[in-house]
Amino acid sequence: MKFNAKKLLLVSSVAAxxxxxxxxxxxxxxxPPENTIVSMDIxxxxxxxxxxxxxxYNYFESAEHNEANLPEWGLARTSLVxxxxxxxxxxxxLFDNGDLIQGSPMGDYMAxxxxxxxxxxxxxxxxxxxxxxxxxxxxxxxxxxxxLEYLDEALKGSDFPYVGxxxxxxxxxxxxxxxxxxxxxxxxxxxxxxxxxxxxxPYVILDREFTAADGETYTVKVGVIGLxxxxxxxWDAAHLVCNVVVSDIKKTAEHYVPIMxxxxxxxxxxxxxxxxxxxxxxxxxxxxxxxxxxxGIDAIMFGHDHRDFPNxxxxxxxIPNVDAEKGLxxxxxxVMPGYWGAKLGVIDLRLFSKDKGETWAVDxxxxxxxxxxxxxxxxxxxxxxVETEHEGTVEYMADSIADIDVNMNSFFPQVxxxxxxxxxxxxxxxxxxxxxxxxxxxxxxxxxxxLSVSAPFKSxxxxxxxxxxxxxxxxxxxxxxxxxxxDNNTPAVLKMTGTDMKRWIEWVNSNAYRSLPLSAGxxxxxxxxxxxNFDAFYGGFNADGEGLLKYTVNVENESRFTDINGHQYxxxxxxxxxxxxxxxxxxxxxxxxxxxxxxxxxxxxxMPGVDxxxxxxxxxxxxNRELVQFYLADRLEMQEGTTLExxxxxxxxxxxxxxxxxxxxxxxxxxxxxxATNEITGLSTEGEDGTKEGTEGxxxxxxxxxxxxxxxxxxx
Numbered sequence: 001m002k003f004n005a006k007k008l009l010l011v012s013s014v015a016a017x018x019x020x021x022x023x024x025x026x027x028x029x030x031x032p033p034e035n036t037i038v039s040m041d042i043x044x045x046x047x048x049x050x051x052x053x054x055x056x057y058n059y060f061e062s063a064e065h066n067e068a069n070l071p072e073w074g075l076a077r078t079s080l081v082x083x084x085x086x087x088x089x090x091x092x093x094l095f096d097n098g099d100l101i102q103g104s105p106m107g108d109y110m111a112x113x114x115x116x117x118x119x120x121x122x123x124x125x126x127x128x129x130x131x132x133x134x135x136x137x138x139x140x141x142x143x144x145x146x147x148l149e150y151l152d153e154a155l156k157g158s159d160f161p162y163v164g165x166x167x168x169x170x171x172x173x174x175x176x177x178x179x180x181x182x183x184x185x186x187x188x189x190x191x192x193x194x195x196x197x198x199x200x201x202p203y204v205i206l207d208r209e210f211t212a213a214d215g216e217t218y219t220v221k222v223g224v225i226g227l228x229x230x231x232x233x234x235w236d237a238a239h240l241v242c243n244v245v246v247s248d249i250k251k252t253a254e255h256y257v258p259i260m261x262x263x264x265x266x267x268x269x270x271x272x273x274x275x276x277x278x279x280x281x282x283x284x285x286x287x288x289x290x291x292x293x294x295x296g297i298d299a300i301m302f303g304h305d306h307r308d309f310p311n312x313x314x315x316x317x318x319i320p321n322v323d324a325e326k327g328l329x330x331x332x333x334x335v336m337p338g339y340w341g342a343k344l345g346v347i348d349l350r351l352f353s354k355d356k357g358e359t360w361a362v363d364x365x366x367x368x369x370x371x372x373x374x375x376x377x378x379x380x381x382x383x384x385x386v387e388t389e390h391e392g393t394v395e396y397m398a399d400s401i402a403d404i405d406v407n408m409n410s411f412f413p414q415v416x417x418x419x420x421x422x423x424x425x426x427x428x429x430x431x432x433x434x435x436x437x438x439x440x441x442x443x444x445x446x447x448x449x450x451l452s453v454s455a456p457f458k459s460x461x462x463x464x465x466x467x468x469x470x471x472x473x474x475x476x477x478x479x480x481x482x483x484x485x486x487d488n489n490t491p492a493v494l495k496m497t498g499t500d501m502k503r504w505i506e507w508v509n510s511n512a513y514r515s516l517p518l519s520a521g522x523x524x525x526x527x528x529x530x531x532x533n534f535d536a537f538y539g540g541f542n543a544d545g546e547g548l549l550k551y552t553v554n555v556e557n558e559s560r561f562t563d564i565n566g567h568q569y570x571x572x573x574x575x576x577x578x579x580x581x582x583x584x585x586x587x588x589x590x591x592x593x594x595x596x597x598x599x600x601x602x603x604x605x606x607m608p609g610v611d612x613x614x615x616x617x618x619x620x621x622x623x624n625r626e627l628v629q630f631y632l633a634d635r636l637e638m639q640e641g642t643t644l645e646x647x648x649x650x651x652x653x654x655x656x657x658x659x660x661x662x663x664x665x666x667x668x669x670x671x672x673x674x675x676a677t678n679e680i681t682g683l684s685t686e687g688e689d690g691t692k693e694g695t696e697g698x699x700x701x702x703x704x705x706x707x708x709x710x711x712x713x714x715x716x
Contacts, residue, residue: 037353037354037355037356037357038212038213038214038216038218038352038353038356038357039212039213039350039351039352039353040091040210040211040212040213040218040220040350040351040352040353040360041089041090041091041213041348041349041350041351042089042091042092042093042210042220042222042267042348042349042351043085043086043088043089043091043092043093043346043347043348043349044092044093044095044269044299044301044346044347044348044349045082045085045086045092045093045094045095045344045345045346046094046095046096046097046271046301046303046335046337046344046345046346046347047075047078047094047095047096047097047337047341047344047345048096048097048098048099048140048273048301048302048303048304048336048337048338048339048345049097049098049099049103049140049303049304049306049338049339049340050075050096050099050100050125050339050340050341051099051100051102051103051104051107051142051339051340052100052101052102052103052104052106052107052110052124052125053073053074053075053103053104053106053340053341054074054075054076054106054124054125054128054382054386054389054390055074055076055106055383055386055390056070056071056073056074056076056077056378057071057074057390058071059104059105059106059393059394059397059478060105060397060469060478060481060482063394070378072342072374072463073339073340073341073342073462074340074341074378075125075128075129075132075341075382076128076378076379076380076382076383077341077374077375077377077378077379078341078342078344078374079128079131079132079378079379079381079382080374080375080377080378080379081344081372081373081374081375082094082132082344083379084375085344085346085372089348090210090211091208091210091211093135093206093208093222093269094132094133094134094135095134095135095136095137095138095224095269095271095301096129096134096137096138097137097138097140097271097272097273097301097302097303097304098137098138098139098140098141098142098143098226098228098271098273098303098304099140099141099142099143099273099303099304100125100129100137100140100142100143101123101125101142101143101145101146101150101151101154102142102143102145102146102487102488103142103485104340105393105396105397105478105481106124106386106389106390106393108393108396108397108477108481108487109389109392109393109396109397110123110124110389111145111146111150111487112396114150115146115147115149115150115152115153118150118153118154118156118157119153122157123154123157124385124386124389124390126154126157126158126159127157127382127385127386128382128385128386129158129160130157130158130159130160131381131382131385132382133160134160135160135206135222135224136160136161136162136163136204136206136224136226136271137158137160137161137162137163137226137271138162138163138164138226138227138228138271138272138273139162139163139164139167139200139226139228139273140228140273140303140304141228141229141231141232141235141236141273141304142488143228144232144235144236144239144240144244144488145236145239145487145488146239146488147239148239148240148243148244161201161204161206161224162200162201162226163200163201163202163203163204163224163225163226163271164198164199164200164201164202164226164227164228165198165202165203165225165226165227165252165253165256166202166227166228166230166246166247166248166249166252167198167199167200167228167232167244167245167246168196168197168198168199168244168245168246168247169196169197169198169199169243169244169245170184170186170242170243170244170245171196171197173195174186174187174192174195174196174245175187175189175191175192184241184242186245188245188247188248188251192247193247193252193255196245199244200226202225202226202252202256203223203224203225203226203256203260204223204224205221205222205223205224205260205263205264205265206221206222206223206224207219207220207221208220208221208222212353212357216357218353218357218360219357220266220267220351220360221264221265221266221267222265222266222267222268222269223260223261223263223265223266223267223268223269224268224269224271225253225256225257225260225268225269225270225271226271226272226273227249227252227253227270227271227272227273227274227287227291228246228272228273228274229249229273229274229285229286229304230246230247230248230249230283230284230285231283231285231603232244232246233246234599234600234603235488235599235600235603236488237599237603237618237620238490238599238618238620248282248283248284248287249272249274249284249287249290249291250284250287250290250291250293250294251282253270253290253291253294253297254294257294257295257296257297258296260296261296264359266351266359266360266361267298267299267349267351267360267362268296268297268298268299269297269298269299269300269301270291270294270297270299270300270301270302271301271302272287272288272291272300272302272303272304273302273303273304274286274287274288274302274303274304275288275302275303275304275305275307275336276288276289276302276305276307276309276316276319276322276329276334276336277289277319277565277566278318278319278320278565279565279566279568281566285304286304286305286566288300288302288329288334288336289319289322289329291329291332292321292322292329292330292331292332292334293330297332298332298333298349298362298364299332299333299334299347299349299367300329300332300333300334300335301334301335301336301345301347302334302335302336303336303337305336306338306339306461306462307336307338308336308337308338308343308371308695309324309327309334309335309336309371310323310324310325310326310327310334310335310369310370310371311324311325311371311694312324312325312694313693313694313695314694315528315693315694326368326369327347327368327369327370328369331364332364333347333349333364333367333368333369334347334369335347335369335370335371337371338371339462340462342373342374342463343371343372343373343374344371344372345369345370345371346369346370346371346372347367347368347369348367348368348369349362349366349367350362350363350366350367351363396477397476397477397478397481398476398477398478399476399477400474400475400476401475401476401477401479401480401629401632401633402474402475402632402635402636402642402643402644403473403474403475403642403643403644404470404473404474404475404643404644404645404646404715405473405643405644405645405646405714405715406419406646406712406713406714406715407470407471407671407675407679407712407713407714407715408420408423408468408470408479408483408646409467409468409469409470409471409667409671409672409675409713410456410457410458410459410467410468410469410531411467411469411666411667411669411671411672411675411676411701412666412675412676412680412683412701412703413455413456413459413531413534413536414512414513414525414531414534414664415654415662415664415682415683415703416680416681416682416683416703416707416711417536417648417649417650417651417652417711418456418536419646419648419712420456420458420468420470420483421454421455421456421536421538422536422538422646422648422649422651423483423628423646424452424454424483424484424624424628425452425453425454425536425537425538426452426538426540426631427624427627427628427630427631427632428452428454428491428596428597428624428627429450429451429452429538429539429540429596430631430634431491431596431627431630431631432450432452432493432594432596433450435493435617436450440617441493441594441616441617444592444594445592447591447592448592448593448594449539449582449587449591449592449593449594450539450593450594450596451501451537451538451539451549451593451594451595451596452537452538452539452595452596452597453504453535453536453537453538453595453596453597453601454535454536454538454597454598455531455532455533455534455535455536455601456468456531456532456534457483457484457485457486457531457532458482458485458531459530459531459532459534460531460665460666460667460692460698461530461531461532463695463697464667464668464669464692464696464697464698464699465667465668465669465697467666467667467669467672468482468483469482469667469669469671470482470483471671471713471715472715473715475632475644480625480628480629480632481625483628484624484625484628486532486598486600486624486625487623487625488623489598489599489600489623489624489625490598490599490618490619490620490622490623490624491596491597491598491599491617491618491619491622491623491624491627492596492597492598492599492601492602492603492615492617492618492619493594493595493596493597493602493615493616493617493618494594494595494597494602494610494613494614494615494616495592495593495594495613495614495615495616496593496595496609496610496612496613496614497589497590497591497592497593497612498580498587498588498589498590498591498593499589499590500593500609500610500612500613501537501580501587501591501593501595501609502577502580502587502589502609503560503608503609504535504607504608504609504610505535505537505551505553505577505580505609506559506560506561506575506576506577506608507560507561507607507608507609508533508534508535509553509555509559509560509576509577510559510560510561510562510564510569510576511526511529511533511561511564512525512526512529512534513525513526513553513555513559513576513654514526515555515556515557515558515559515576516555516556516656516658516659516662517556517658517659518662523663523664523665524555524662524663524664525664525665527665527692527693528693535597535601536651536652537549537551537595537651537652538649538651539582539649539651540649541647541649542583545647547649547650547651548582548583548649549581549582549649549651550579550580550581550650550651550652550653551577551579551580551581551651551652551653552577552578552579552580552652552653552654552655553576553577553578553652553653553654553655554576554578554654554655554656554657555576555654555655555656555659556655556656556657556658556659557574557575557576557578558572558574558576559572559574559576560572560573560574560575560576561608567604567606567607569608571608578655594616595613598624599618602615602618632644646712647712648710648711648712650707650711653707654705655705656705659705660704661702661703661704661705662702662703663700663701663702663703664700664701664703665690665691665692665698665699665700665701666698666699666701667698667699668689668697668698668699669699671713672685672699672701673685673687673699674713675713676701679710679712679713679714680709680710680711680712680713681706681707681708681709681710681711682703682704682705682706682707682709683701683702683703684701684702684703684704685699685700685701685702686700687699688700
């Protein structure tokens, strides 16, 4: 049933005035509009991107550090907020958006135990969530990282329903895009939604007994629909291709929401594991904006890109019909509560019934959205539930691999060549050369160049302490996880030209840096460009111990790519890349280049540099994190002793002839201060507090473009 919001608001305002302005603490009118029989408020709560951070414990730090420092995350801490938020109201529901079973050392530990272990023991995330009595949950993209068997066994531990409307079973009877014998891609037409079989329940309609304003209890039918990024087909191709089909988020919602309404849903809650940006792409990864325009959706509880919504940072200010401060998408209340349980999303809805509670409708003019932060302490009951897995994780992560002669961190990768990236690149190039020696790439020309590319996977996305920070002179299992966070990435090799490589580097430059000089209020680093997309190339060392690949970037030149919105852009003739050499020789535009990377990057077929490349090898037998472990083992086997040395290849250099220095926000860690003030050339800091994308908890650093000295931060 539809209401005239303006009329309702006017009538209720008059009624409230006649009643002596009897309003609640948050100024929402208590008196229902004329001609309604009863009103009711319900509260919806959401967690998202927990990534198996159940315990408030930093597994990359010592037990002593954890005793003195309670991390600002963990579902055991969120539990206390959930309890307080529930107590405030008569009617509430709790949902999770996804990305639960991967992404932290505890997730790694559980994955190492395998699916067989889950047949006899619940996953710790579900021990905690069952205790918290969640009502429903959605599948995130990282749920698929360990394969369908592992996921299925994990989900059996859930006492609440899961929904995933746009994930389907692959079926030979479905219409294929191509007639090729090995083609598994399905054509998704209107008929597809009627004939395909779901992998998971697309939605649920939950009957809940709620108390209305008149004190009576009524049944409300709450429909919940879940959606996951279509990109999982590339990110986890090894597990999903020919097993799963994924449809577009908005089109899937448009198909099912009317069905849910027809089945009696009074309220429809969409839980898309999908971020928010301004795009109109089909099969968009971040499509939460689109759901605000699907008729019948009453609340959007989203996640995936680890941001806060609502917020007042201005980062969503250019998206039409999005009110970030109020938490509205086209007038529909929406929340995204960050990551790791550091926030709780809360939506309050006002319902009205004109038929004595038989059916209900939402008036969004009374709806509110907010985020709630953690309170002091942690829930001991949840800590007790996962004690066994916690202790196992601590022991697993402490296993030593090798001694090292330097610190490895990801504090400054955009301004100085970074060892945390280089170690991954060394491992990838090591594997690429192995394949070459075994006869792979037999068609490669004699002068073909073999390279690696990687990025800093921990670079402040999740706050001022979320950086790789290995400083004890030792590599452990925790160190490898610290260097390579994403244990679902698998190796892939692209064949490209020198022109492709140059466009790739220019793409990174255009996204990462603002051309100098800066305008008032601008920051040198484009803070919304995630570090895990800051690709750095690497080519190994020559016989004299010098890096083979070198490139120079002039950040006073105008960017090549402008008007960037995702992978939509305007390409100009501008060039910031002023030099690109291999073994001292400029790389020609027609050079033949083989680059090893991960399947996530290799699947970005619309990204400049990758768009014209050809994937010549995919390896599903192991992931890139394991590849790093293999490399370290090979290095140790080829030498005496357990200490590994890591000279810096000094691959890239920024130029700014007319600029004295630039400032940027990075890690708020003592080790960052030490490296910047005593160890790394060109860097300095006075320890001033700063923000990144409007988020506090960072430190301001300065860089003066001096590349004459040392870029490794020695181990203590």
